[in-house]
Amino acid sequence: MKRYLIVVLLLVLSNTIAFSQNTFKVLIRDSKTNAPLVGATAAVYNTAIGASSGASGELELRNIPDGTHIIRFGFVGYEDKVDTLRFPLAQDAPLVILLAPGGEELEEVVVTTTRSSRTIENIPTRVEAITLEELGEKGNMKPGDIRMLLNESTGIQTQQTSATSANANIRIQGLDGRYTQLLQDGFPLYAGFSSGLSIMQIPPLNLYQVEVIKGSSSTLYGGGAIAGLVNLITKKPTEEGELRLMANVTSANGLDLSGFYGKKFGRFGVTVFASRNTNQAYDPAGIGFSAIPDLERYTANPTLYYYPSDHTTVSLGVNASREERLGGDMRYMDGNEGDFYFEQNNSKRLSTQFNLTHRLSDHAQLSVKNSISLFNREIAVPYYDFRGKQTASFSEVAYSLTKERLDWVIGANLWTDKFTEQHADAVGARDYENTIIGAFAQNTFTPVAWLVLESGLRADYVTPAPANKTKGLFLLPRVSALFHISDRFTSRIGGGMGYKTPTIFTQEAENITFRNILPLDISQTKAETSLGGNADINYNTLIGENVTFSLNHMFFYTRLSDPLVLTLRPDNLYAFRNASGYVDTKGVETNLKLGYAWAKLFLGYTYTDARQHYNDAVADMPLTPKHRVNTVLMLEKEDNFRIGLEAYYFSRQRLSDGTRGRDYWINGVMVEKMFEKFSLFINFENIFDTRQSKFGSIYSGSMRNPQFSEIYAPVDGRVINGGIKLNIL
Incomplete structure (x- = not known):
């Protein structure tokens, strides 16, 4: 019981x-x-x-x-x-x-390039944002300039233009660097005579975010953004304040010192960035020519902010830099006397940036911008010297209106660009003076929850007028759409038109240091025009309970009409002419991301089919790999450590003489250990020492009169760098 x-x-x-x-x-x-x-x-x-x-x-x-x-x-x-x-x-x-x-995560997805109040996930224009965390990682690898953070993105290539002085420019989706606009906080400070040095002269420590738009982006920023634009967003002052110092040394005899300070003081605020970057000439191949030049550069960028009310912000900044860059025969740089080859680039930059924003109401805002830029540069090689002064200005007034389902941006701007050559030789001075008056309007509309439409129109009037039938007037429409197919699946599609005014400052001219190039008559030369578009799909989900997965796949196409090419005449002088034909570039970009706990895997692939259609003949665009693979494994524990493993593949590239270069891999390892107020880092770049000099000689002829090959692979080889970052505030 x-x-x-x-x-x-x-x-x-x-x-x-x-x-x-x-x-x-x-x-x-x-x-x-x-x-x-x-x-x-x-x-x-x-x-x-x-x-x-x-x-x-x-x-x-x-x-x-x-x-x-x-x-x-x-x-x-x-x-x-x-x-x-x-x-x-x-x-x-x-x-x-x-x-x-x-708060911190929300700031990372706010973009300013599109001038929209919408989040990056709700903008029809495809924008890629390299955030503060990623900038910190890439800054460890190349603290002296921004090449690394751009070159490791799919569809973007930093193309070296000089074998001995390491000049380089940006190429997006196979198009030459002159078709990409490089901005700082929306100001066009890096163009024209400075383009071959620009990305080499911008240290990344004071950058808060880098925003990239691939494809035509002409509505807001002018016709030059045919391939795309890169907007460098600098840090702003905060109530808490920020003081960061960085020191870096390299196995290639380099030293980088930089510092940033920013803080608000009541109605005022200030940011100050300063850096000193030096490098001794470095010849890893032992061939007698520098792969990294002798370099000394000083940069200063102070900005004062004034907040007269909660609705108004006024800022005035100055960007100043001075650089001396000398490459060539190592004996010349060691101070030996004799008839040695050298390539010298000396430059000075001084620019101002004025910005006023005033919120008229909860939905409307007025902004006024102005910048004035002075850039002096001298290029010297044996028996030839090219030097000049470029003076440029940019002014803009814009009005933006933001409603729940409708955004407007309307504005007008004025560009001036004047170049004066000093000590011109027998071919004559390559002086020019251009003025562009532009007006633009952009509308973003959400008719239904699953669709966002964006349309824009820009009208530019260029003087002196190029030889196009439009007589200097260019109308540039653009349209794009965002489809919210599901909570995990979205798609974008868009396209637009662009143009590029004729200029002597191209990669081909830079390669021959502007020697024997005849002055360009803009009235007899057509502006290059373009039509392009892209479409992408985005998918993200959770695999199991702990693995995040995201996929982005983009298709792109651009057609460039009346391309400007440098041609050799029978009298051995060079002239710029519009080619009989066109250039087109098409392809795909794929980005895949996997995340688990403190491990992240990034996989990227770019297929680029860029071709020149000249005189009924078709050829691949020089120096453009058809296949590129990006792989990055990042192991990171917040405020503790960071380990990055990278591998990048470049397929064979056609060279201008019709031959093809070798395909190659570049591998790297980066380690950083964080402490409360400082961190230590070490980076092994190109750890297996991939060098073009291993594939064959990079020059022909004698050392006194070398003819350098086109650079399609690294020439500096393995470089180890390491240093310390101090976070004082």
Whole structure:
């Protein structure tokens, strides 16, 4: 009898326990957009009960005992939310939990290049943002300039233009560097005579974000953005203040010192960036010519901010730099006397940036911009010297209106560009003076929740007018659309037109140091015009409960009409002429990202089919690899350590003489250890010492009169660098 009583009591007790277990259903959404958050978590304090949300943002917590419990809800990049609930609940329907984006994470997705108040996920124009964290990683690898952070993006190549002085420019989707606009905070400071040095003269420490638009982006920034644009966003002053110092040394005899300070003081604020970058001439191949030149550069960029009211911000900045760059025969740079080859680049830059923004209401804003740039440069080689002064200005007034479903940006700007050659030789001075008056309008409209449309029109009037039938007037329409197919699947499509005014400052002219090039008559030369578009698909999801997965696949096409080429005449002089034909570039870019705990894997592939269609003949565009592969494995524990493993593949490239270069891999390893107020880093760049000099001689002829081959692979080989970063504030 006692045995039966025990069984009955156990049955009653188990039944009671079973009925005291509760199931809790939750829908976790973004508080701003109401979009479901895939992979959000919920956990009951002091228990092992937890779960993560699926594709619809829904999760289920089971076996919660009766009583009062504290539950924490969280998602990466969002503020945690804690609720106290008493079980059993009075309702059976799923409870909706809204999480607010975290402040730091929210700032990373705000872009300024499109001048829209929308988030990057809700903009029809495809924008790639290299955020502060990524800039820190790339800054460890190349603290002296921005080549590294650009070259490691799919579809972007930094093309070296000089074998001995390391000049380089940007190529996007196979198009020459002169078709890419390089901006700083929306100001066009790097163009014309400075383009062959620009990316080599911009240290990254004071950058907050880099925004890249691939394809025609002419509506807001003018016709020159045929291949795309790169906007360098600098840091702004904060209430907390920031003081960072960085020192870096390299195995290639380089030293980089830089510092940034920024802080608000009531109605005023200030940022100051300064750097000193030096390098001794370096010849890793032992061939007697420098792969890295002798270099000394000083840069200063102070900016003063004034906040007269909560609605108005005024800033005035100065960008100043001086650089002496000398490459060539190592004996010449060692101070030996004799008839040696050398290539010297000395430059000075001084520019101002004035910016005023005034919020007229909660929905409207007025902005006024102005910059004045002075750039002096001298290029010297044996028996020849080319020097000149470029003076440019940019002024703009823009009005923006932001509504719930409709955004407008309307404005006008004025560009002036004047170049004066000093000590011109027998071919005559290559002076020019251009003025461009432009007006633009851009509209972003959300007719339904799943569709966002963006359209723009720009009208530019160029004087003196090129030889196009338009007589100096260029109309540049652009349109794009964003489709929200599902919570995990979106797609963009867009296209537009662009133009480029004729100029002598091209890569071909830079390669021969502008020697024997005749002056360009703009009235007899057509502006290059373009038509292009791209389309992409984006997919992101959660694999299991812990692995994040995202995929972006883009198709692109650009056709460039009346391309300007440098031709050799029978009298051995060079002249710029519009080619009979066109250039087109098409291809795909694929980016895949996987994340698990503190490990992230990035895989990228670029296929570029860029061709010249001249005089009924078709040839591949020189110095453009058809296939590129990017692989990066990043192991990172926040505020503790960072390890990066990289491998990049470049397929064979056609050279101008019709031959093809070798394909090659570049591999690197970067390690950084963080402490409370400082971090130590070391980077092994090109660890297996890939060099073009290993594939064959990089020059022909004698050392006194060398004819250098086109540079399609690294010439500096393996470089190890390391240093310290101090975070004082």
